[in-house]
Amino acid sequence: MLMVEGTLILSCLIPAIHFADGTVLPITLSGLFTFCVGLLLLVRYRRANRSADKRTSYLLVVTMWVVLPIFGALPFLATGVLHSFSDALFESISGITSTGATVFSAVEWLPSSILLWRSMAQWFGGFGIVLLVLALVPSMGINKYSLYTAEASGADNTGKQTTTMSSSIQQTLGIYLLLTTAFVLALWKSGMHVWDAVNITFTSISSGGFSIYNNSLERLTHGQQYITALAMLLSGINFAMLYNFFTLRWDRLHKKLDQLTFYLIIYLVAATFVTLALRFKMGYDWSNSLRCGIVQTISVLTTTGALAADTQQWWVPITFLFVVLSLCGGMAGATTGGLKAMRVLILVRNVRKILRDKLHPHAVNPVRLNHKPVSPDIITNVMVIFLVYAIVIFIGIMLLMLSGINATESIGAVIACITSYGPGLGLSGGFGCYADFTVPAKLICSFLMILGRLECLTVLIIFTPAFWRK
Numbered sequence: 001m002l003m004v005e006g007t008l009i010l011s012c013l014i015p016a017i018h019f020a021d022g023t024v025l026p027i028t029l030s031g032l033f034t035f036c037v038g039l040l041l042l043v044r045y046r047r048a049n050r051s052a053d054k055r056t057s058y059l060l061v062v063t064m065w066v067v068l069p070i071f072g073a074l075p076f077l078a079t080g081v082l083h084s085f086s087d088a089l090f091e092s093i094s095g096i097t098s099t100g101a102t103v104f105s106a107v108e109w110l111p112s113s114i115l116l117w118r119s120m121a122q123w124f125g126g127f128g129i130v131l132l133v134l135a136l137v138p139s140m141g142i143n144k145y146s147l148y149t150a151e152a153s154g155a156d157n158t159g160k161q162t163t164t165m166s167s168s169i170q171q172t173l174g175i176y177l178l179l180t181t182a183f184v185l186a187l188w189k190s191g192m193h194v195w196d197a198v199n200i201t202f203t204s205i206s207s208g209g210f211s212i213y214n215n216s217l218e219r220l221t222h223g224q225q226y227i228t229a230l231a232m233l234l235s236g237i238n239f240a241m242l243y244n245f246f247t248l249r250w251d252r253l254h255k256k257l258d259q260l261t262f263y264l265i266i267y268l269v270a271a272t273f274v275t276l277a278l279r280f281k282m283g284y285d286w287s288n289s290l291r292c293g294i295v296q297t298i299s300v301l302t303t304t305g306a307l308a309a310d311t312q313q314w315w316v317p318i319t320f321l322f323v324v325l326s327l328c329g330g331m332a333g334a335t336t337g338g339l340k341a342m343r344v345l346i347l348v349r350n351v352r353k354i355l356r357d358k359l360h361p362h363a364v365n366p367v368r369l370n371h372k373p374v375s376p377d378i379i380t381n382v383m384v385i386f387l388v389y390a391i392v393i394f395i396g397i398m399l400l401m402l403s404g405i406n407a408t409e410s411i412g413a414v415i416a417c418i419t420s421y422g423p424g425l426g427l428s429g430g431f432g433c434y435a436d437f438t439v440p441a442k443l444i445c446s447f448l449m450i451l452g453r454l455e456c457l458t459v460l461i462i463f464t465p466a467f468w469r470k
Helices: 002-011 013-018 024-044 054-072 074-079 085-096 112-127 129-136 144-151 165-189 194-205 222-235 239-246 250-280 286-301 316-328 341-359 376-402 407-418 439-453 457-463
Strands: none
Touching: 002 013, 002 024, 002 054, 002 112, 013 024, 013 112, 024 054, 024 074, 054 074, 054 085, 054 439, 054 457, 074 085, 074 112, 085 112, 085 439, 112 165, 112 194, 165 194, 165 222, 165 239, 194 222, 222 286, 239 250, 250 286, 250 316, 250 341, 286 316, 316 407, 341 376, 376 407, 376 439, 376 457, 407 439, 439 457
16 A cells, blocks of 8 residues: 555656646655555565454554555655644645645645645545555455454445455445546536646545635635535445446345435435525525535535635534534445444434333334344444544543643534544634644644544554453
């Protein structure tokens, strides 16, 4: 994966040479160094024993998500756009985890190579590093399902697997590439320069949110914003479901319809509320209310973090709704962050089950998903993840406040980082950035972004004594 990352960094030479931005040498050195380190490791350990247990899978996943952002910080430091390692690491982690939080107060002055690397890092990490490993190197000697679930614990595994792990991941990669190509062409045909179309598509399909403009999506035409909203909407849908849809396998679609229906209902209700609030409370006309309601709501629900307007100036209840939506996230098996709609749906139906049990204690009222009973193990797992999220958010807020960040910004930053949404509250919200955060605060937020991307348990499990016990 270091070799893949090095190759992606070297691909940023294309805009560096085309736009003559003066970054050819630092980008070349950063890419070659990353590639060569990966090549040396491959040569050195090509004959090593690759058989591993489940614990090694967890450790491998966490190691990749820590090491790759460190090398991803090299272009920022080598080109001189950032001089602090904590800032470069923060930006790199935010990119590779598809969070979208940034330390740049303005991005339009950045070299074209750095703009592309920010976008490409999100596109690279949005699909999932481990999924790329399994797709590109199908034979690793490690239990594929263990490695897959160690990273993609949000995957919808409530149904029976109908395809092999390798073919399923390759199908997902195919859909990812297809959507990327389709929306680059769509934005280009809408009148956008191909350079802008590539960057915006990379950050929209990956649910990342980095922008090449200081005001994010606000500069785009209304039609281009709607195209971007469609890209974000699709990126929040389970990719296996998209594959079945595009290949006309209608018989398999019903297995995830509950989650899709719940995801779309949440979006439609929230978008309606935001549209009406902007029209009657903020004084927007109907055209702009509808556009901002549609575009901004899907950006929040899919934890993309792209902005159609400065949301810091909006009505406070809208801001609160956005916090709740980012905690929910899109469907499991998509590029979005948050708890995932599937888990939220199971939580809601479990509450309904408990209430029914109190009224009818002798009745059998199982929690159902897609017309099938959900096993108690899955329900317990969902409740544990929900509890862990709450505890991590509480501890994160306390740590940020202790590092000198006020309460409002601490709450916004922790939720924005743990859900991979990006923009927080206060100075870090809207078109703001995290540049004024203290170094400890940036490191805490960086750790929270990795925690959120791996859904907490994968990272926390390696800190338990039992993990290291023979």
